[in-house]
Amino acid sequence: MTDQTTLALEDFLPYRLTRLTDAISRDFSQAYRARLGLTRPEWRTLATIGQFGTMTATEVGAHSSMHKTKVSRAVAALETRRWLVRTPDPQDRRVERLTLSKTGQKAYEDMVPVARSFETGLLERMTPEERAALLAGLAALERTTLTE
DSSP: OOTTTOOOGGGOHHHHHHHHHHHHHHHHHHHHHHHHOOOHHHHHHHHHHHHHSEEOHHHHHHHHTOOHHHHHHHHHHHHHTTOEEEEEOSSOTTOEEEEEOHHHHHHHHHHHHHHHHHHHHHHTTSOHHHHHHHHHHHHHHHHHHOOO
């Protein structure tokens, strides 16, 4: 076999990114699971609405790259906890606007410093040059790969 007919999965960039994302996400999930008892979709939904204030489930899914089924389940779970309020859209009654309740907003605000600290810890594992290169590389991949 030649190099052109063999793929070393451990060197394949998409695989490396996925593996790294899963490991980092798993590590961070321990923080919000222990602190708030949330699943990954619930955390992403809480964080997205916390960032933007009021959104539809479709907007949450688009922003957080989650399938509508996961968003729907996360919204239901957050609503059951009374962390989220659904309000019918006045222009289109089929659409619901999602907003964090006071309790949900407090949970979000409590997690922001935890998330920032986790991110800082990751970045501090690298030299300033490595951090700059990583962030520039990610920005380039996002710019050339992601479509809005």
